[in-house]
Amino acid sequence: MGRIDEVKEILNTLRVAMSLAFGIFILIVGKIVTLYDAESFTELFWISIMASILNLIVILFIVKKISSKTKEIKDL
Numbered sequence: 273m274g275r276i277d278e279v280k281e282i283l284n285t286l287r288v289a290m291s292l293a294f295g296i297f298i299l300i301v302g303k304i305v306t307l308y309d310a311e312s313f314t315e316l317f318w319i320s321i322m323a324s325i326l327n328l329i330v331i332l333f334i335v336k337k338i339s340s341k342t343k344e345i346k347d348l
Contacts, residue, residue, distance in 0.1 A: 274296050
C-alpha cells in the first residue's frame with residue numbers, strides 16, 4: 273500500500289469517528305434539554321454537561337487531526 277493510500281484510509285477513519293462523536297453529542301444535548309425542561313438538576317444533568325464538554329474537546333481534536341492529514345495528502 274502506498275503512503276497516500278495509508279493517509280487516505282486514516283482520513284476516512286477520522287471522518288467516521290467525527291460523525292460518531294457528533295451523533296453522541298446530539299444525544300447528550302438532547303438529554304440535557306430533557307432534564308432542563310423537567311427542572312431535574314440532579315447528578316445526571318451535571319454529568320451530561322461534563323460529558324458534552326468532553327465530547328466537544330474530542331471533536332476538536334479529531335478536526336485538528338483531519339486538517340493535518342489533509343495537508344499531508346497535499347504534500348504527497
